[in-house]
Amino acid sequence: MATGSSKLKTVVPDALIAFSVLITAYFVLWNVSQLAMSPLAAFVLWRHRRRNTERARRLPIDVRLPPLVSIVVPAHNEELTIVESIRALLALDYQPRELVIVNDGSKDGTLALLQRAFQLVAAPVAFERPLASEAVRGIYRSVSEPEIVVVDKVNGGSKADAVNAGINAASGALVLVIDADTVLEADALNRAVLPFLEDPSTVAVGANIGIANGCHIENGRVVDVSLPRSWFARFQIVEYMRSFLLFRLACVSQNALVIISGAFGLFRRDAVIAIGGYDRTAIGEDMDVTVRLQRHFRERGLPIRIEFDPHPLCWTQAPDDWQSMKSQRCRWRRGLLQTLWRYRRMIGNPRFGKVGLGAMPYVAFFEGLGPLLEVGGYLVTIVGAALGLLNWAYFGMMIAVSVFSGVAVTLLAVLLNDVAMRRYMEGRTLALLVAIALLESVGYRQLNSLWGCLGTYQALTGTGGWGSMTRKAFKTES
Amino acid sequence: MTDLLVEFSRLAPLMVWVAVVLALAMTCAVVLERALFGIQQALSRRVLKRYAPLVQRALERDEVARRELAKSPARHQVAIARLLIEPLVRDRDPARIAEARAIATAMSVPALAGRYLRSWFWWRRALALRALGLIQARDHIAHLVAALDDAHPDVRAAALDALTDLQDPASVPAIVVRLHDTSLHRGRRGAALKALGSRCESLLLELSEVDPTHRLNYSLALAICGTEKSRPVLCRWTRDARVDVRATAFQALGFVGLDEEAARVALQGLKSDDATVRAMAAFALRGWQGPGDAANRLAVHLEDAWAVAVQAARTLQSMGHAGSAVLLACASRPGVAGLLARQMLWQPDLPS
Numbered sequence: 001m002a003t004g005s006s007k008l009k010t011v012v013p014d015a016l017i018a019f020s021v022l023i024t025a026y027f028v029l030w031n032v033s034q035l036a037m038s039p040l041a042a043f044v045l046w047r048h049r050r051r052n053t054e055r056a057r058r059l060p061i062d063v064r065l066p067p068l069v070s071i072v073v074p075a076h077n078e079e080l081t082i083v084e085s086i087r088a089l090l091a092l093d094y095q096p097r098e099l100v101i102v103n104d105g106s107k108d109g110t111l112a113l114l115q116r117a118f119q120l121v122a123a124p125v126a127f128e129r130p131l132a133s134e135a136v137r138g139i140y141r142s143v144s145e146p147e148i149v150v151v152d153k154v155n156g157g158s159k160a161d162a163v164n165a166g167i168n169a170a171s172g173a174l175v176l177v178i179d180a181d182t183v184l185e186a187d188a189l190n191r192a193v194l195p196f197l198e199d200p201s202t203v204a205v206g207a208n209i210g211i212a213n214g215c216h217i218e219n220g221r222v223v224d225v226s227l228p229r230s231w232f233a234r235f236q237i238v239e240y241m242r243s244f245l246l247f248r249l250a251c252v253s254q255n256a257l258v259i260i261s262g263a264f265g266l267f268r269r270d271a272v273i274a275i276g277g278y279d280r281t282a283i284g285e286d287m288d289v290t291v292r293l294q295r296h297f298r299e300r301g302l303p304i305r306i307e308f309d310p311h312p313l314c315w316t317q318a319p320d321d322w323q324s325m326k327s328q329r330c331r332w333r334r335g336l337l338q339t340l341w342r343y344r345r346m347i348g349n350p351r352f353g354k355v356g357l358g359a360m361p362y363v364a365f366f367e368g369l370g371p372l373l374e375v376g377g378y379l380v381t382i383v384g385a386a387l388g389l390l391n392w393a394y395f396g397m398m399i400a401v402s403v404f405s406g407v408a409v410t411l412l413a414v415l416l417n418d419v420a421m422r423r424y425m426e427g428r429t430l431a432l433l434v435a436i437a438l439l440e441s442v443g444y445r446q447l448n449s450l451w452g453c454l455g456t457y458q459a460l461t462g463t464g465g466w467g468s469m470t471r472k473a474f475k476t477e478s
Numbered sequence: 479m480t481d482l483l484v485e486f487s488r489l490a491p492l493m494v495w496v497a498v499v500l501a502l503a504m505t506c507a508v509v510l511e512r513a514l515f516g517i518q519q520a521l522s523r524r525v526l527k528r529y530a531p532l533v534q535r536a537l538e539r540d541e542v543a544r545r546e547l548a549k550s551p552a553r554h555q556v557a558i559a560r561l562l563i564e565p566l567v568r569d570r571d572p573a574r575i576a577e578a579r580a581i582a583t584a585m586s587v588p589a590l591a592g593r594y595l596r597s598w599f600w601w602r603r604a605l606a607l608r609a610l611g612l613i614q615a616r617d618h619i620a621h622l623v624a625a626l627d628d629a630h631p632d633v634r635a636a637a638l639d640a641l642t643d644l645q646d647p648a649s650v651p652a653i654v655v656r657l658h659d660t661s662l663h664r665g666r667r668g669a670a671l672k673a674l675g676s677r678c679e680s681l682l683l684e685l686s687e688v689d690p691t692h693r694l695n696y697s698l699a700l701a702i703c704g705t706e707k708s709r710p711v712l713c714r715w716t717r718d719a720r721v722d723v724r725a726t727a728f729q730a731l732g733f734v735g736l737d738e739e740a741a742r743v744a745l746q747g748l749k750s751d752d753a754t755v756r757a758m759a760a761f762a763l764r765g766w767q768g769p770g771d772a773a774n775r776l777a778v779h780l781e782d783a784w785a786v787a788v789q790a791a792r793t794l795q796s797m798g799h800a801g802s803a804v805l806l807a808c809a810s811r812p813g814v815a816g817l818l819a820r821q822m823l824w825q826p827d828l829p830s
């Protein structure tokens with residue numbers, strides 16, 4: 001017994017030290033990877049600014065038959081924002097378009113509102129059903145706006161199901177999948193269509209997404225960008241900057257993008273149909289569909305290009321309350337783990353090129369393991385402190401490294417964001433962004449990691465649902 | 479294991495310093511970038527305030543304003559050229575282009591563009607090409623054509639844009655011979671063909687005779703710029719051994735328009751074994767109201783494969799009374815055929 005106890009006394013400190021070394025190494029690696037991505041991201045941004053001139057954006061007007069874009073808008077209980085969203089879509093610059101709004105079994109007044117606002121009538125519409133979805137109850141066309149098609153269907157329990165029904169009803173060669181509360185920039189489609197006209201191997205285009213909280217929105221357009229009052233939303237702004245302008249741009253520079261955000265994704269319809277559409281069982285359907293596109297084309301040796309526009313082509317509401325945020329983060333986490341598990345064969349597989357050797361291993365290592373290691377680190381610290389084994393000087397230095405390197409990476413993203421979009425440019429806003437970068441490491445980051453662990457637990461036990469986000473009408477945003 | 483921690487502990491202060499320096503460096507970089515941007519904005523506002531009214535007056539043929547612009551310092555030339563030329567992206571009014579060209583020439587902008595064309599930096603070469611195209615500087619056409627072979631893809635794209643803006647017949651051979659050059663953006667090649675229109679047709683037909691392997695591309699090109707002159711050739715290509723060539727030839731016929739012989743060929747195409755060919759044959763008949771009982775023969779295809787049925791339905795919708803009568807007769811049919819017919823009778827003609 002005495003021997004066991006003495007063994008424990010040596011094993012526990014050693015284990016704690018080993019774990020703390022592992023976590024330190026992980027943090028160093030993460031920060032180094034972020035910094036290493038920055039030249040790639042900066043290059044993509046610079047190239048994009050040089051290439052994406054006003055003259056270049058005229059190309060969709062210059063070609064004889066610009067591709068018809070079907071804008072698929074899945075709507076489930078979206079009565080607060082749906083009419084204004086649709087009106088904004090009708091005011092887009094790009095003309096060859098149709099709007100396919102999918103009422104996904106809404107229990108609120110979404111359909112009734114649409115019927116009133118756009119004079120919908122039940123219409124005979126024939127369409128092929130290459131993708132599986134729940135039963136369609138009816139198809140409506142607008143008398144006042146002929147480009148609107150409303151698909152009323154039984155709720156399928158997922159956005160993927162609604163999107164599949166929308167893609168079935170779409171007649172365009174390109175389908176733009178957005179969220180019902182997405183606010184598009186007027187020239188979003190002109191910009192997003194461009195890669196398809198330039199390179200026939202383009203199968204999808206994603207875009208940078210701005211957070212609409214705090215912005216002044218008029219007639220479905222963001223007219224003034226400013227930081228929101230909610231700290232939750234503020235933290236997400238810098239988080240989005242890091243995510244969109246470092247990792248994704250670095251992936252784009254290597255043609256290895258593995259996620260197109262669900263808020264804005266323009267796809268070649270035939271490519272989405274070729275992979276069987278959106279997976280109705282996928283929790284993170286946006287990442288799932290992007291990875292499947294990469295897998296499908298690369299497995300068959302077909303050329304594939306997935307592009308990303310660093311200019312914010314759309315704006316979305318971020319959750320600004322505890323509960324919505326928690327359910328969103330847990331869902332993202334479950335989605336990430338599900339996708340990584342489903343496509344684990346791609347990780348480290350040279351057959352999938354830079355996707356298999358670069359993007360997927362990065363996601364698996366840094367995003368898959370990150371929250372677990374971080375929370376593990378906090379637990380080790382607590383145990384170490386309780387056992388009197390914590391080296392406080394070392395601990396303090398590691399906290400300082402974590403905070404300052406986090407601030408450096410966030411400011412790098414702010415710098416890239418400045419170059420990409422020239423928003424949040426006031427001096428006061430910059431000071432606030434620096435403050436957000438500092439404060440993010442104290443509380444918000446830990447909370448996110450905790451939700452990540454909770455999401456992991458839910459993924460392992462098969463619990464957790466889609467959750468819901470308290471929507472706000474755009475007019476109350478400013 | 480404790481040794482490992484000791485090693486790490488030694489490294490920790492260094493890591494703290496690196497992190498602090500990085501954070502400070504990033505803060506400085508953001509502040510510096512914003513300051514530089516602010517200065518740049520202030521300078522452009524100053525130039526705009528000074529020269530925008532002058533440019534406007536010069537465009538209204540005010541000689542004093544033109545002389546003042548011509549005398550402007552060299553450091554402001556690029557900014558003035560932007561003020562003068564950038565609006566031409568949106569406004570392609572020939573009179574305005576001519577005025578802008580005259581002012582730009584007086585300011586030696588083409589000479590400056592010539593220097594930029596020899597620059598090491600690709601974005602300068604691209605900028606010069608775009609400017610020359612927008613002001614339709616025809617005396618620089620040789621430079622624009624030469625730039626189609628530039629080492630940088632974006633310069634080649636800018637050269638195509640410039641030739642599209644220029645719409646000069648002298649550039650037809652250069653554009654047509656590069657029809658199969660996949661290093662040039664697909665959409666831009668199409669836009670250039672559209673801009674030059676039927677002026678490309680003869681050369682396309684001539685080349686297609688000696689180069690049957692690229693018939694698919696020639697069909698696609700003729701779909702953009704072909705006229706009735708291409709019809710016999712396209713009819714011949716509808717009998718090509720390759721399915722994609724046959725389908726594209728029918729598609730091109732749809733854009734070129736049909737005569738009786740071409741309509742007969744299209745109706746024959748409806749009997750093809752391949753669904754894509756049948757769909758494009760149905761497309762080719764769009765708007766046809768001549769002999770051949772096309773409407774009734776298309777009605778059969780409302781029950782064909784989906785792609786064929788949709789094209790047949792849309793073509794029936796475009797065929798006037800004959801098409802409407804057939805759609806009306808089919809509207810009571812069960813299944814997809816009836817639904818498609820009812821849809822076509824109900825909805826307005828959608829873009830293809």
